[in-house]
Amino acid sequence: MKNQPIAPMDALNRLSGFHQYCLDEPVRLCYVSRNLCQMLGAPESELLSEASDGYLPFLHPEDREEYESSLHQLAQAPQTKTIQYRLICRDGRTLLVLDTVTSYELDGRRMADSILTDVTGQQQVRAQQETGRYLRALSEVYDKIFEFDQRKHTVKCLYGQNSPSFRWLQNIPMEMESATENWITSTAAPEDRQPLREFFQTYWKDPSDRPARILYRARASTGEMKPYAGLFLKLDEGISLYCCRCCQNEQEAEALRQENDSLKNVQALTMQFTEGVMAFELEDNRVRPLYGGDNLRSFFGFTPEQWLELVKTRPTVREFIAKSGIAYGDIQALFSKGEAEFPYFDMHTGTYRRIRAICSRKYDGTGKCYVMLYRMDTPRELPKEPLVYIRAFGYFDVFVGEQPIAFRNEKSKELFALLVDRKGGFITSEEAISFLWEEESANSLTMARYRKVALRLKNTLEEYGIADIVESVNGKRRLIPERVKCDLYDYLSGQEEYAHLFKGSYLTNYSWSETTLSELTGEYLYPKNL
Numbered sequence: 001m002k003n004q005p006i007a008p009m010d011a012l013n014r015l016s017g018f019h020q021y022c023l024d025e026p027v028r029l030c031y032v033s034r035n036l037c038q039m040l041g042a043p044e045s046e047l048l049s050e051a052s053d054g055y056l057p058f059l060h061p062e063d064r065e066e067y068e069s070s071l072h073q074l075a076q077a078p079q080t081k082t083i084q085y086r087l088i089c090r091d092g093r094t095l096l097v098l099d100t101v102t103s104y105e106l107d108g109r110r111m112a113d114s115i116l117t118d119v120t121g122q123q124q125v126r127a128q129q130e131t132g133r134y135l136r137a138l139s140e141v142y143d144k145i146f147e148f149d150q151r152k153h154t155v156k157c158l159y160g161q162n163s164p165s166f167r168w169l170q171n172i173p174m175e176m177e178s179a180t181e182n183w184i185t186s187t188a189a190p191e192d193r194q195p196l197r198e199f200f201q202t203y204w205k206d207p208s209d210r211p212a213r214i215l216y217r218a219r220a221s222t223g224e225m226k227p228y229a230g231l232f233l234k235l236d237e238g239i240s241l242y243c244c245r246c247c248q249n250e251q252e253a254e255a256l257r258q259e260n261d262s263l264k265n266v267q268a269l270t271m272q273f274t275e276g277v278m279a280f281e282l283e284d285n286r287v288r289p290l291y292g293g294d295n296l297r298s299f300f301g302f303t304p305e306q307w308l309e310l311v312k313t314r315p316t317v318r319e320f321i322a323k324s325g326i327a328y329g330d331i332q333a334l335f336s337k338g339e340a341e342f343p344y345f346d347m348h349t350g351t352y353r354r355i356r357a358i359c360s361r362k363y364d365g366t367g368k369c370y371v372m373l374y375r376m377d378t379p380r381e382l383p384k385e386p387l388v389y390i391r392a393f394g395y396f397d398v399f400v401g402e403q404p405i406a407f408r409n410e411k412s413k414e415l416f417a418l419l420v421d422r423k424g425g426f427i428t429s430e431e432a433i434s435f436l437w438e439e440e441s442a443n444s445l446t447m448a449r450y451r452k453v454a455l456r457l458k459n460t461l462e463e464y465g466i467a468d469i470v471e472s473v474n475g476k477r478r479l480i481p482e483r484v485k486c487d488l489y490d491y492l493s494g495q496e497e498y499a500h501l502f503k504g505s506y507l508t509n510y511s512w513s514e515t516t517l518s519e520l521t522g523e524y525l526y527p528k529n530l
Contacts, residue, residue: 016035016039016115016116016117016118017033017035017036017039017097017099017114017115017116017117017118018032018033018035018036018113018114018115018116019031019032019033019036019047019055019113019114020032020111020112020113020114021071021101021111021112021114022109022110022111023071023074023075023103023109023110023111023112024075024109024110025452026448026449026452027071027075027452028050028054029047029048029054029055030048030111031048032044032047032048036116039087039089039095039116039118040058040087040089040090041089041090041091042058042090053444053447053448056068056448056451058087058088058089058090059085059086059087059088060085060086060087060088060094061474061475062086063085063086064451065454065455065458065472066083066085067083067085068451068452068455069455069458069459070083070101071101071112072455072456072459074101074103074112075103075110075112077103078102078103078104078105079102079103080100080101080102080103081100081101081103082098082099082100082101083098083099083101084096084097084098084099084119085097085099094120095118095120096118096119096120097116097117097118097119097120098116098117098119099114099115099116099117100114100115100117101113101114102114135158135159136290138159138233138241138243138279138372139159139161140279140281140290140360140370140372141243141245141279141358141359141360141370141371141372142159142231142243142244142245143160143161143244143245143246144157144159144160144161144243144244144245145157145158145159145241145242145243146158146241146242146243147239147240147241148176148204148239148240148241148242149173149176149238149239150176150204150238150239150240151238151239152173153175153176153177154173154174154175154176155173155174155175155176155179155180156171156172156173156174157171157172158171158241176204180200181197184196184197186219187218187219188216188217188218188219189216189217189218189225191217192216192217192218195214195216196214196216199214199230203232203240213229213230213231213232214229214230215227215228215229215230215247216228216230220246226246226247227246227247228244228245228246228247229244229245229247230242230243230244231243231244279370279371279372279373280320280370280371281368281369281370281371282317282335282363282368282369282370282371283367283368283369284365284366285316285317285365286314286315286316286317287310287314287315287316287317287320288310288311288314289307289310289311290370300320300321300323300324301322301323301324302323317331326355334357334359334371335359335362335363335364335365335369336362336363336364337362338358338359338361338362339356339357339358339359340356340357341355341356341357355373356373357371357372357373358371358372358373359371387400387401387466388400388466388469388483388484388485389484389485389486390420390484390485390486390487390488391486391487392417392420392421392486392487392488392506392507393487393488393491393501393502393503393505393506394503394505394506394508395508395509396413396417396420396507396508396509396510398413398416400464400465400466405460405464407460408456408460409453409456409457409460411436411453411456412453412454412456412457412460413457414435414436414509414510415432415436415453415454415457415477416457416470416479417507417509417510417513418432418435418436418512419470419477419478419479420479420486420488420507421507421513421516422478422479423481423488423489423492424478424479424480424481425478426473426476426477426478427476427477427478428475428476429442429447429450429451429475429476430442432450432454432477433446433447433450435512436450436453437449438511438512454472454477457470458470458472468480468483469483469484487501487502488506491520502520504521505517506520
């Protein structure tokens with residue numbers, strides 16, 4: 001029998017996207033409002049049918065795992081949680097919603113009530129405002145900013161520092177390749193034209209999240225040839241900003257060239273970049289924030305609320321960097337040189353990272369100066385001995401350090417064993433189902449069951465801080481062998497020191513392991529080198 005909501009039915013039907021769950025396994029919808037049906041364009045019978053996945057198919061595929069993880073957390077104890085995700089309606093529209101879910105116990109069952117707020121329009125307005133603030137911050141550091149739209153194949157000048165040659169075409173879209181070629185031919189030094197062409201073409205082919213940087217000489221508005229530094233910043237999947245500024249002098253340009261040479265990348269410096277950009281204004285040795293992404297706010301130790309407060313309080317430079325780990329002497333060096341990098345150890349990810357900073361001018365404590373910062377990753381170095389040890393010979397177990405993982409669900413442990421057996425190869429949902437439930441075929445019920453198993457495995461690995469050993473791509477999963485130590489992988493390496501590890505048993509817990517066991521036994525009895 002369906003659990004009926006306590007509130008009057010008419011009131012619930014008017015609530016935006018109201019629906020109700022039973023969080024006991026398997027999680028299922030037990031009530032949907034007319035408002036939700038109208039929002040999705042789906043009948044009540046479809047959403048409540050046990051033969052379908054109910055609400056889940058309407059979620060954007062990239063948001064489903066996080067959504068299911070949130071429901072798992074809500075089932076642990078009564079609480080209220082707000083989740084943001086995208087819904088794909090039956091008519092093809094994509095909605096961005098805030099889902100406020102309250103979990104509780106009723107008659108011995110774990111339940112949850114959900115109310116949706118459509119914030120699609122608000123998000124678009126906020127995105128436009130945020131982009132505007134971002135551009136204003138960039139314009140304090142860079143002389144010119146161009147928007148490259150690869151979806152429309154156009155380029156337009158967003159900011160030209162009131163240059164007469166750019167003012168007339170500001171915000172006018174032009175054909176991307178021809179406009180870029182005209183600009184290179186008419187302004188760049190002859191010896192830098194071909195490197196510039198290659199720089200732009202390379203970025204257009206692969207507009208990755210890493211900002212590409214190049215040094216070149218071009219004609220300024222005064223007619224003089226001056227050194228410039230250019231940088232690509234990716235805004236979204238189709239739009240990138242090209243920002244350039246005139247280097248203050250030849251010595252600065254030469255220092256940048258030497259830096260590029262030392263990294264064996266003469267014409268362009270490509271740096272790993274995680275979504276973190278910050279800009280602030282300096283005046284009389286006090287800081288006024290202009291723009292700050294979440295990553296860099298957290299690096300400097302400020303919450304979003306504290307960041308807004310800084311606009312009013314305008315802390316000193318010492319106060320601003322107090323929680324960042326940056327030495328005051330290094331900041332002084334930044335002001336005197338105009339550019340600097342700050343390495344630090346990120347305790348959250350266990351990796352070394354870098355902050356790169358650029359000043360709009362050399363700063364001696366007087367007047368105004370603007371500083372732009374980028375957060376960059378250095379290549380991760382894996383430890384010589386991985387933290388995770390997997391025992392596949394005999395009974396299957398996984399250890400973090402010396403601590404065995406206590407899998408609360410046997411099927412999630414078995415899924416992990418399947419990933420080990422694949423030796424780094426991907427396994428699809430359908431293939432995993434054929435092993436986990438050998439007597440059942442892949443259908444909507446087993447797919448829903450499998451998603452819950454995969455989610456439990458993800459939650460378990462996250463609890464032990466090792467979620468990065470499993471990669472998930474479009475529903476396929478694999479174990480990353482380089483991030484674990486496993487007796488099976490050691491034995492298969494063929495190194496003599498591991499030849500003794502296999503003694504005739506393999507993943508004893510699981511019947512499907514017999515195929516690999518027979519291969520191992522054949523190799524054990526008839527080694528290839530004999």
